[in-house]
Amino acid sequence: MNAPLQSVDSRRAGALLEVRNLQKFYGAARTWFSRRQYPVQAVDDVSFDVARGETLSLVGESGCGKTTTAKSVLRLIEPTAGSVRLDGEEVTGLGREEMRQRRRDLQIIFQDPYASLNPRMTAGDIVAEPMRNFSLDGLTSEKARSERVKWLFSKVGLRAEAMKKYPYEFSGGQRQRLGIARALALSPKLIVCDEPVSALDVSVQAQVINLLMDLQAEFGVAYLFVAHDLAVVRHISHRVAVMYLGKIVEIADRDTLFSSPRHPYTEILLSAVPAPTPGKRAERRVMSGDPPSPANPPTGCRFHPRCPLAAPVCRQVSPSLTPRSDAVGAKTAHFVACHVR
Numbered sequence: 001m002n003a004p005l006q007s008v009d010s011r012r013a014g015a016l017l018e019v020r021n022l023q024k025f026y027g028a029a030r031t032w033f034s035r036r037q038y039p040v041q042a043v044d045d046v047s048f049d050v051a052r053g054e055t056l057s058l059v060g061e062s063g064c065g066k067t068t069t070a071k072s073v074l075r076l077i078e079p080t081a082g083s084v085r086l087d088g089e090e091v092t093g094l095g096r097e098e099m100r101q102r103r104r105d106l107q108i109i110f111q112d113p114y115a116s117l118n119p120r121m122t123a124g125d126i127v128a129e130p131m132r133n134f135s136l137d138g139l140t141s142e143k144a145r146s147e148r149v150k151w152l153f154s155k156v157g158l159r160a161e162a163m164k165k166y167p168y169e170f171s172g173g174q175r176q177r178l179g180i181a182r183a184l185a186l187s188p189k190l191i192v193c194d195e196p197v198s199a200l201d202v203s204v205q206a207q208v209i210n211l212l213m214d215l216q217a218e219f220g221v222a223y224l225f226v227a228h229d230l231a232v233v234r235h236i237s238h239r240v241a242v243m244y245l246g247k248i249v250e251i252a253d254r255d256t257l258f259s260s261p262r263h264p265y266t267e268i269l270l271s272a273v274p275a276p277t278p279g280k281r282a283e284r285r286v287m288s289g290d291p292p293s294p295a296n297p298p299t300g301c302r303f304h305p306r307c308p309l310a311a312p313v314c315r316q317v318s319p320s321l322t323p324r325s326d327a328v329g330a331k332t333a334h335f336v337a338c339h340v341r
C-alpha cells in the first residue's frame, strides 16, 4: 500500500470516489526485433479521491494514462490491480449485473459524442434509453420519461423540438449537449469526462464547459475530468492531478497547482500555458528528451531522464506521493512525488 495516501483517506473522509493503488498493464506487444515481451505499464499505483460535487482533473502528456485511469474507474476496462470505491462501496470485483446497477451513479462523456450516440435513434430516445433500462421510481411510464427528457433538454440548452432529430442533424456542440443530457438522465453522482471539449471549436468549448459547471452547481454532480488543455482545466477544476508515464506526480487544489507547482514536470507543463496577466508569463521551458516507453519505464523516478533537477537517488528510488506543508490558505493538501522538491 502507498502509505502516504492513508492521510488522503482520513482527511477526505467520506470522499465520493476513492481510487487506491490502481494499476493497468496492457498485454505485452510482440516486436519484430525481440521475442521478449513487456507489458505496457499504462497506469501504475495511482491513488486519488474525488469529493462530492468536486471536479478533479487529470492532466499530462499524450499516452500518460489518463484515459486508462478514467476507463478503469468505470470498469470499461478491467484494471490489473487496485481498488475503486464509489460511495464507500467497492466497484472492482462486482459482477456484471451489480456493476450495471452501479453505472447509474457513474456515467461518462466522451470526446466524440457522435461515436457513442446511436445514429438510428432520435435524440429523445437516446436520452430516454437509460431511464428505460433502469425503470426508476416515478419514471415507469412513457409519459413521465418523456417529461423528464424534455426537462433534461432544457437543462442542457437544447430545444424540445430537437427530441425528434437524429444525431447527424446536430452540430458538434449540440451533440455534446445531448451526450451530457444522456449522462444526466439517471442523476449520477460522478461523471467521467474524457476530453469532452477537445473536438469542439473554441467558442463552443467555452459554452460546454460553462454548461458542465452550471449543472454541477445545480445538481452537485462530481466530475473526473480528463483534458490536456490546461486553460480549460484551470477554468473548471477544483483540484488537479498531474500524471507522468502512468503515475501521479502531483495533486493540489487548482490555485496552488497553477501558482506554486512543486514537481519539475508540472513546472515544465505549466510553463507552456499563457499567464492570465499578459507580460507575466513565465519563460517557456522545453522538456528535454523523448517520453520513455511505458513498456520499459525508467527505474526510480520515471521522470528522471528528462528532469533538470535529477539527483542520484532519483535513478534508484521511485518517489511516493507525500504531503507538503507549503500550501498557505490552500483548501486541500498538496501532494508531490519528488525526492528533490
Ligand SMILES: Nc1ncnc2c1ncn2[C@@H]1O[C@H](COP(=O)(O)OP(=O)(O)OP(=O)(O)O)[C@@H](O)[C@H]1O
Pocket: 026, 027, 040, 041, 042, 060, 061, 062, 063, 064, 065, 066, 067, 068, 069, 228, 294
Ligand atoms: N488497448 C491497449 N493496448 C495496449 N496499450 C494501450 C492500450 N490502450 C492504451 N495503451 C497504451 O497505454 C498508455 C496510456 O494510454 P492512454 O490512452 O491511457 O493515455 P492518455 O493519457 O489518455 O493519452 P491521450 O492524451 O493521447 O488521450 C499509452 O502508452 C498507450 O499506448
Ligand SMILES: [Mg+2]
Pocket: 066, 067, 068
Ligand atoms: Mg486519452
